[in-house]
Amino acid sequence: MxxxxxxxxxxxxxxxxxxxxxxxxxxxxxxxxxxxxxxxxxxxxxxxxxxxxxxxxxxxxxxxxxxxxxxxxxxxxxxxxxxxxxxxxxxxxxxxxxxxxxxxxxxxxxxxxxxxxxxxxxxxxxxxxxxxxxxxxxxEPESETPLQKVLAKLSKYLGMLTLLIVVLVLVIDIIWIFIDGKGLVLESYIEALLSSISLAVAAIPEGLAAVVTIVLAIGVQRMAKANTIVRKLHSVETLGAVSVICSDKTGTLTQNKMTVTEAYTINKYYKEADFNKTAPKPLKLLAKGMSLCSNASVDEGLYGDPTEIALVILANSLDLPKKLIEAEEERIAEYPFDSNRKMMSTTHKFKDGYISYTKGAIDSILKRSSFIYDNGVVRKITVDDINKINEANDYYSHQALRVLALAYFEGDSRDEKNLIFVGLTAMIDPPRKEAIPAVSKLHEAGISTVMITGDHKDTAFAVASMLGICTDINDCMTGSEIDLMTEEELKDAVKRVRVFARVSPENKVQIVRAFKANGHIVAMTGDGVNDAPSLKAADIGIAMGITGTDVAKGAADMVLADDNFASIEKAVEEGRGIYSNIKKTVYFLLGSNIAEVFAMLLLIILGLPAPLIAIHLLWVNLITDSLPAIALGMQAKDKAIMKEKPRDPSEGIFANGGLNLTLGYGIVITICVIISYFSCGFLNHAYSISAIKALYTSNPLILHQAQTMAFTTLAFAELFHMIGMSSPKESFIHIFKDKNHMLFIAFIAGILLQFLVIELPGVSDIFSTHNLTAICWLITFLMSILPLFIHEIVVLINYLKKKKELK
The missing domain is CATH 2.70.150.10 (Calcium-transporting ATPase, cytoplasmic transduction domain A)
Incomplete structure (x- = not known):
């Protein structure tokens, strides 16, 4: 449900x-x-x-x-x-x-x-x-997530195994019916059928699907706190397998805000750190002129062209708010920018006369400049000055900065001639500060960040260099180059290329498919309509919450509420933690089922009455197993989880020793259950299998007591197994350090619920349980704690091995 x-x-x-x-x-x-x-x-x-x-x-x-x-x-x-x-x-x-x-x-x-x-x-x-x-x-077709593929394969195997077990048990029971001479007794066949059904119940982890769903839902809540809104539940886990993140540049890796990062006046270079109230006079004149010669406003929100907004903000940082300087120098005329002149001019009236400011392309401004403002002195511009200015322009251009020049004229300069050159501003949409460490952390985690943008190659490379994504322009590629490639050529190219510029929506889908063809799990970010196909083509599409269009959000698996690339890094970390927890819950639940099946199967082969009845198995699978499984699913992620490489999506959930761990503890718990079941016979002086069989078949009360001991051992052993499984490579003492309250709650709740099932009148009748004596409780407890004891021995042996290897 x-x-x-x-x-x-x-x-x-x-x-x-x-x-x-x-x-x-x-x-x-x-x-x-x-x-x-x-x-x-x-x-x-x-x-x-x-x-x-x-x-x-x-x-x-x-x-x-x-x-x-x-x-x-x-x-x-x-x-x-x-x-x-x-x-x-x-x-x-x-x-x-x-x-x-x-x-x-x-x-x-x-x-x-x-x-x-x-x-x-x-x-x-x-x-x-x-x-x-x-x-x-x-x-674009929907694709299954790695977890969905794993669980589908697991379900297939469990289904086949269940069918095999049912047939096997039915055949064994029928053989024992004839051995015991009950071939003509109908009830014997009904009991055999019930036994096989019980085994089917034992083989199927009924709580697995619900527990996985709950663990994923918990992950969704955690990710929401990290500004990541999940639209598709299974995409939470997919993030943990991501090996390539294809990210849009503007607004995700960058601030989506043009910013003046450098400036130049004759013989003087300025950095952002120089943009303050104590700035020298030439820089202040440059900033004031740029601000006045613009139509942008930042007083009540940002209005106007992004470039002009950056210029107004520059003046503000120098304590030159536009309203104040416009009050001192009132605009009386404007000569708009056009593509032929590549300039814009404004004329202003102030108390001593008129002044005109002209901003635009450096070549256009220099052609019209006869003078230069040199640290408070206006003088003739020289060839040496022009060379220095062009040198500064080249320096900025090589960084893919957008350069604007400013000049002015003392008077009304309608013809824009004989201007006084002031300086240059250089701007770019800079990287988000938090994106730089995020890219680095993802790299440490074995995840490649790839920039995909509609911007020009030089601009894209400059930003990628700042972010640490790409250091060689030869590792950049344009959409027009992709258009000339075959699928195989592109598949080979994406192995080295880390920046894709001037790409079309079709190119983005081609890039995603090329990475997937190389065996990568691909995350794709985007905000525009053009990003929607690639968002859907990726294993996980991530749309921007602030700037994203409805189409992009509709095609995505998750949405970044803050449009921040650093949130992806946190989401990947959360995804890895969730997958790790899901693996623990799968190992835990299947270990329990293995114990149930092995205990039932072994005793049925020996011709003994079943140690567990169907309602016991359902109780364990749905209640006493599910609580610990959920607690395991709520564990905090390992602090070193982002130091690991992405998992291979082709490897099964039982890779890296998972199967041995599941089988090993399943067998240990099986032994514990069988010993508890036999102990009841031993306490009643039955010391052989035939004697125990005779005792249990002739005395239903003793059989119920034996089944109760087996049932309780199974339930309690799973609770102690949960403690060990919470950190398979560490001692159980860690739970006290980590203060995992859910483990304690699940443990105590499991003990109390099991105790009520056995001791509470009425309920015990439903479960066919019998009150246990003190010695029975002691045996049950000792057998239940054995899995945790074995866990500690394994941890100690591994610790000593590592210590020996280091020496």
Whole structure:
């Protein structure tokens, strides 16, 4: 019921990317039809329509531009590029180029940030680039998680084993029926059938599915505290097997905020540490001019172009708030940026006259500069000055920093000539501070971080270098290079490439599949519509909670509430801990089932009455085993878990000694149960198997007492086994150090519940148990504690072996 309920909830919440796509606003667009300007819904656009594009518009279809005037379009949700893309209708491409480089096209659902233009509709609806993405999401098949594959295989083997055991026990019982001369007694065959059913109950760990679900649910809660919202329960465990994380750059690895990180005035380089109230006069003039020559605002939220916002923030850090400096120097004119001039100028009035500031591309500014501001003195600019400025520009460009130059003119400079050069600002969307150690920790854990972005190769490499992802630009690849590769070539390339730039949505899916083809478990992060197909193609898709689109979130397995890459590292750590706990619960539960089956099978082969009846087995499997299993599932993760390499997804859950551990303790508990069962006969002076058989078959009360001892030994032994299994390689004393309260609660609850089943009138009748004498309790306790005693001996032997090896 629990599994069905959770499954239903997951189905209700399951992604439907096409529906999310449909819910994206259907904006109104301006078109020219029959020579007249009309305003229609974008859904009504058809091929051949001429669409008018203005600042602030959302593009309603894929367009081939026929006019563009300083046109900039924000395509981040489609291409992943952080800055607006400058469009040019005059361009014609002779060869295929990536989606982010098609500067003569405008795409559906992107937004115009600046300028205006005209475009002809070339594709609508599902034929648009965004529509193709939706189609690919729908076609991408769901894949099973490593844990689902393991549990499916385990269930298959257990099913076959159960069938074999049922047939075997039935055959053995029938043989004993004829040996005992009861071949004509119908009740004998009914008892044989009941015995085989009891064995079937013993062979199947009924609580396993529910316990695994509960452990995963506990993991979901823990991950929520680490800002990771899990949409699909089994993806919690998948994180623990991840060996490659393909991460979007903008906003995940970086701050998604253009920031001025360096600046230059003649003969002086500045770093971020210099951006403060005590900054020298040239730097303050540079920051003030950049801020005044912009249209951005940061007083009540961030408004404007990301580059200009960075310039205003720079001035603020130098104690030059825009409102204050605008009050002192009131803007009276603006000469907007255009793609030909590559500059923007503003003129301001102050108490002594007028001043004009011009910012833009360094080449454009230098061509118009006749003078230079040199530490408070205005003088003629020299060839040596220009060389130094270009040298600074080259230095910044090699770091993939975006460089802007500033000059000014004392007066109204409408012609933008004879300017006074001030300096350069260099900016980038910098890495998140917490992402750098996160990448390092993931590397220590054997997990490769791969950057996939729509940005340019140089910018991507620069950021990757800062993060420690990539140190050689030859380990970077572009989408256009991927387009020329075969599947096998790409499969080989991903073994070394750590940065993929200027990639299309199709490229992202190809990259994910190439890593998977190499045997990796792949996590993919993303926020845009363009990321949705790759999020679904990955073993685990991780969407951004703040900047992520509904389509991306719908295709993902989990969502980062804070858009922070460092949260992925914490989630991976949690995933590893959860898988480790699930392994412990599987070993624990199957060890119990092995003990039940072996004890039942051995005694039935000997012709003795079954030591456990069906209700005993159900009680142990569903109650006294489930509580310890849940407690094991709630254990804190090992502190050194991120020092280990990712587990091989092809290896079974019993790898690295898991099978030996499960069988070993199963056999130990089997011996304990059988000794307790025989002890009741010994106490009643029956010292041989035939004597015990005669005693138990002739005296139901003594049989019930023997079964009660076996039942209680099994239940108590599992509780002591839980303590050992909580840390298979350490002494049980660790539980007192770690203060694992759930283990104590499960242990005490298990003891009390078992005691009530035996001693409480009415309940004992239901379970066919018998009150135990003091000596019976003592034997039961000694047999129950034996697994923990054996555990301590094994730990000691391993410790002495390691100590000897070190010597």
């Amino acid at each position: 629990l599994n069905a309920l959770i499954g239903t909830i997951q189905e209700i919440k399951a992604q439907n990317s096409l529906e999310a796509l449909k819910k994206m606003s259907s904006p109104l667009v301006n078109v020219i039809r029959d020579g007249k300007r009309q305003r229609i819904k974008s859904a009504e656009l058809v091929k051949g329509d001429i669409v008018i594009i203005d600042e602030g518009d959302t593009i309603g279809a894929d367009l081939r531009l026929i006019e563009s005037h300083n046109l900039k379009i924000i395509e981040s949700s489609l291409t992943g590029e952080s800055l607006p893309t400058e469009k040019d209708a005059s361009l014609v491409f002779s060869k295929k180029v990536g989606i982010g480089d098609r500067l003569n096209l405008a795409y559906m659902s992107t937004t115009v940030s600046y300028g205006r233009g005209l475009g002809v509709v070339i594709n609508t609806g599902m034929d648009t680039e965004i529509g193709k993405i939706a189609t690919s999401i729908d076609e």
